[in-house]
Amino acid sequence: MANSAVEFYPKGTRGRGGGGARADGSHAGGDFGVTVKELRELMELRGTEALQKIQDSYGDTEGLCQRLQSNITDGLSGDPTDLDRRHQTFGQNFIPPKKPKTFLELVWEALQDVTLIILEAAAIISLGLSFYHPPGKETCGNVSGGAEDEGEADAGWIEGAAILLSVVCVVLVTAFNDWSKEKQFRGLQSRIEQEQKFTVVRKGNVIQIPVADMVVGDIAQVKYGDLLPADGILIQGNDLKIDESSLTGESDHVRKSAEKDPMLLSGTHVMEGSGRMLVTAVGVNSQTGIIFTLLGAGEVEEDGKEKKGREKRRTSENNQNKAKKQDGGVAMEMQPLKSAEGGEVEDREKKKTNVPKKEKSVLQGKLTKLAVQIGKAGLVMSAITVIILVLYFVINTFVVEGHAWLTECTPVYIQYFVKFFIIGVTVLVVAVPEGLPLAVTISLAYSVKKMMKDNNLVRHLDACETMGNATAICSDKTGTLTTNRMTVVQTYLGDVHHRVVPDPGQINPRTLDLLVNAIAINSAYTSKILPPDVEGGLAKQVGNKTECGLLGFVLDLHQDYTTVREQIPEERLYKVYTFNSVRKSMSTVIKLPDGSFRLYSKGASEIMLKKCSYILDANGESRSFRPRDRDEMVKQVIEPMACEGLRTICIAYRDLPCNPEPDWENEAEIVTELTCITVVGIEDPVRPEVPEAIRKCQRAGITVRMVTGDNINTARAIAAKCGIIHPGDDFICLEGKDFNRRIRNEKGEIEQERIDKIWPKLRVLARSSPTDKHTLVKGIIDSSIIEQRQVVAVTGDGTNDGPALKKADVGFAMGIAGTDVAKEASDIILTDDNFTSIVKAVMWGRNVYDSISKFLQFQLTVNVVAVIVAFTGACITQDSPLKAVQMLWVNLIMDTFASLALATEPPTESLLLRKPYGRNNPLISLTMMKNILGHGVYQLVIIFTLLFIGERMFNIDSGRNAPLHSPPSEHYTIIFNTFVLMQLFNEINARKIHGERNVFDGIFSNPIFCSIVLGTFAVQIVIVQWGGKPFSCAPLNVEQWLWCLFVGVGELLWGQVIATVPTERLPCLKEAGLGLEPGEEEGEELAEDEEEIDCAERELRRGQILWFRGLNRIQTQVLCDWTFKASTITETLSQEHTHNCSTGASRGHDTHAVSIVL
Secondary structure, X not given: OOOOOOOOOOOOOOOOOOOOOOOOOOOOOOXXXXXXXXXXXXXXXXXXHXXXXXXXXXXXXXXXXXXXXXXXXXXXXXXHHHHHHHHHHHOOOOOOOOOOOOHHHHHHHHOOOHXXXXXXXXXXXXXXXXXXXXXXXXXXXXXXXXXOOHHHHHOOHHHHHHHHHHHHHHHHHHHXXXXXXXXHHHHHHHHHHHHOEEEEEEOOEEEEEEHHHOOOOOEEEEEOOOEOOOEEEEEEEEEEEEEOHHHHOOOOEEEEEOOOEOEEOOOOEEEEEEEEEEXXXXXXXXXXXXXXXXXXXXXXXXXXXXXXXXXXXXXXXHHHHHHHHHHOOOOOOOOOXXXXXXXXXXXXXXXXXXXXXOOOOHHHXXXXXXXXXXXXXXXXXXXXXXXXXXXXXXHHHHHHOOOOOOHHHHHHHHHHHHHHHHHHHHHHHHHOXXXXXXXXXXXXXXXXXXXXXXXXXXXXXHHHHHHOOOOEEEEOOOOOOEOOOOEEEEEEEOOEEEOOOOOHHHOOHHHHHHHHHHHHHOOOOOOEEEOOOOOOOOOEEEOOHHHHHHHHHHHHOOOOHHHHHHHOOHHHEEEEEOOOOOOXXXXXXXXXXXXXXXXXXXXXXXXXXXXXXXXXXXXOOEEEOOHHHHHHHHHHHHHHHHHOXXXXXXXXXXXXXXXXXXXXXXXXHHOOOEEEEEEEEEEOOEOOOHHHHHHHHHHOOOEEEEEOOOOHHHHHHHHHHHOOOOOOOOOEEEEHHHHHHHHEOOOOOEOHHHHHHHOOOEEEEEOOOHHHHHHHHHHHHHOOOOOOOOOEEEEEOOHHHHHHHHHOOEEEEEOOOOOHHHHHHOOEEEOOOOHHHHHHHHHHHHHHHHHHHHHHHHHHHHHHHHHHHHHHHHHHHOOOOOOHHHHHHHHHHHHHHHHHHHHOOOOOHHHHHOOOOOOOOOOEOHHHHHHHHHHHHHHHHHHHHHHHHHHHHHOOOOOOOOOOOOOOOHHHHHHHHHHHHHHHHHHHHOOOOOOOOOOOOOHXXXXXXXXXXHHHHHHHHHHHHHOOHHHOOOOOOHHHHHHHHHHHHHHHHHHHHHHHOOHHHOOOOOOEOOOOOHHHOOOOOEEOOOOOOOHHHHHHHOOOOHHHHOOOHHHHHOOHHHHHOOHHHHHHHHHHHHHHHHOOHHHHHOOOOOOOOO
16 A cells, blocks of 8 residues: 555554654644644534634634644645654654563463363373372282383373473464564564655655654645545645545545535545645544544453453454454444544444455365364264273273272372373374464465565465465456556547657647647646656656656657646646546646636547537637537547557547636536547557466466456457457457446346356456446356356456455455555555466465365375374273374474475466366365375374284384383384374375376475475484483384384385376265355355354354364464565565554454464
């Protein structure tokens, strides 16, 4: 957002600075003729009330300007001491942030994880009981007998302590992550303030300054698409309309004028027109600042509510949904403050407000479903494990051996029960894929960081994953498919069609004078042509590119537009009808020396020519221009120009009498009976790289549609050049009005069946309004004629593109040409406005999806094997071959590292050679299922072989049926070591998920992967050789290590065997993790206080799955910070934060960086 609102912070701002001005406004006015309190009271008034107050207190706006020691035309002097004085008196333009959470608070939050709590409880009980020594060995049966000696019995505490230590590690890592992220986030504030610029006038020069540097008394220029950063009073405006819904909740645009309602408020959007305002309140004294201060007062109460809410919604996809939901519509939390005394934010109102929500992202939906499936299985397995162990122990001890339950033996028995419980929890811990949310986060964060280099600034993390499933892209033409460098190449002037720009001598002097005036005056004065940066380069076009093309035409005719603008400065313009998507034209009225008026108008040629009754001939005289002349001109001039891909603009004028003065509000009467001066053809060449990019999209199964406001012939010509349409193809090109006629019934209502007949073949929509674009996008998304629901991406740059950008699955805003409003509604900002960057986004999106699939394939193999080994081992040998601490190493470190290794694979062009997966396709394909089961079988065979006959193979003591505190055995250490090494080599297999044979392909292009595999191997050696009692490991000799390695490498060979088996021959495989069913999609708009629950979540609420509610929210962030370190991600998050905060008070509840989870 180029010109954005002040950096708003969350609640808790009361009385914490604001640069010197007290929040209650009682600060003295310094040596200014007005105090902060007076200005605050003034800004709370509206319309005639405000005008009356200005008149009574200051005479007029100029009087107020003088009291503030500013100048209406030249602005402030820019003198540092003056600016400092203003900061001291009126405050700075920022709202102080809430106090950050302390490290201890973050540690406490990390400790809330359910899985960790269960482990902590079990470990503490185990620890306590390990210090109890039973009275005699025989008394309690043989349960405590066996190989244990006094030293070993004393070491019984180690396992409990080791589990506690590993929990402490997890908690500290998590808290440190959160803390550093918070610190990083705080560090962004100063950067954001420097990056957001706004246009002000100082010393008579128009300059851009950081929003935080704006002071009371500044003269600011406001224009279409801006987000106002401070309160102010309009000095001069052209057709200015403001969207004040962020403050009032009213969606109707409010017309502002210096004569009727000059009050402009911070946080509101400029939807139309332009103007200049006198800044009267900044920071905590602006209307938005006051509301934040009020919200700060209720902070304690709010925090209480939030905590309760958080307990309900521990699963993090709700956080994700919440983030999306808050972005989903204009926040309406801020109610207008009618007066200083009675102002309050009405909670009840905001509760009723409907905020549109976005559906869950494709991947989120599938992961939620899959996680629930896995969780159920894990919970059942762990429960059965505990039950079997307890029953076996009870029956064996009290029935078979006939021992009585002695009171003094109770702690010993409980110790066994605790051990069984720990084994059960271990099975559960292994079954839960905690690494999954982490893999998603890392993959997205890594992609987002890299996408910055590909000119994609991602504002919502899940947008980049959704892009991988895109099936349709609705793209703008100008600037996205074309270079957005406009040049006039043809003109129809004085009854002659010039194929090149004519020589000024060929044009009648009167016509030339009218033409130069019409272009110079009837353009935004911010549009100008500047000399090139380098000698011999192209001149720089600043401002509206079409207007720059016309100004360039004036220069090509050897005329100077700046002299005209100096004679008639912007203040002398009598009336301006600014360009908007409905008018498709712009008109400016000036007063001539004789008192009469002249109107200059320019716009789309076919629309303008209908308003022309006259045309200038070769002699510069006007002659009548009848409808049949118009038809002739369309055929002879406009259509040939359009067919060459030129944009046609008509320039006209009209003289109006001063007596009686026309009714300027009646635009239809004013802009009519015009005299046509010229029709020009403007060329905007197709970007050279676009045709190839579109070809890639089509090959990847993505349909590209062009939606433009241009003439249909121009649009068709450009679409053909881009490769969107091909001669002989069965496609439709429509104009907006035809499109509307076809999709509406007799009552004028849009019917989905009618849209369904059109959209599959539609490739070009010309002369379309933003409403048409929104209708098309909604129609494609809601369509059910194709089995797979379409995933639509949309590009937009204008303020009115907001609804379409919000409705789309992924909205792309233009970074250069886009307005603040468009950027705010978008998910991704294209920093170079180039279509090829969208193709890069598709590639990264597909890469994210594949990275998650790779990780899933690896993770599920580990889970399946570990759960079956722990379960079977426990049932047969009354002990899990893999101990709790070993499991935590496998689970925490292997999962975390594996997610980092597999989630950071760079994308390749081959990703664009396949069709999108689609919303309903399963997450785990048949090939992946074949790999998971195939490798699972291999690992289970090896481990059970080692478990039951390993001691004979290696000629060592058996580790089975060991007593409670026996020392670690070589037998079980070999099983643990083999298990880990098999996972390491299987991690290399997991790099390929489509059945490719060469699993080493491109492995060295990912140094992270290589270093993680080698690092994990090194740590494993340390654990086995020196881990001792805490890790239940006995050191192994070289021969045993070589056998473990040999079995591990066997994974790679076995992978080749599996790849040879054709998937089609295995009908027994079932695909898992299907997408949401059509009935489960959640696209409806729900009230803010209602929960959005899909089927999977409903099951969670029933409490069936204890683990899922505490699904290691913490681990999600482990190592995520590593990926976020790059400064580029900083900008992404800053955009997110700015957006959340500037459009509504409630959006500021969380200053955390975006957290993506299941």
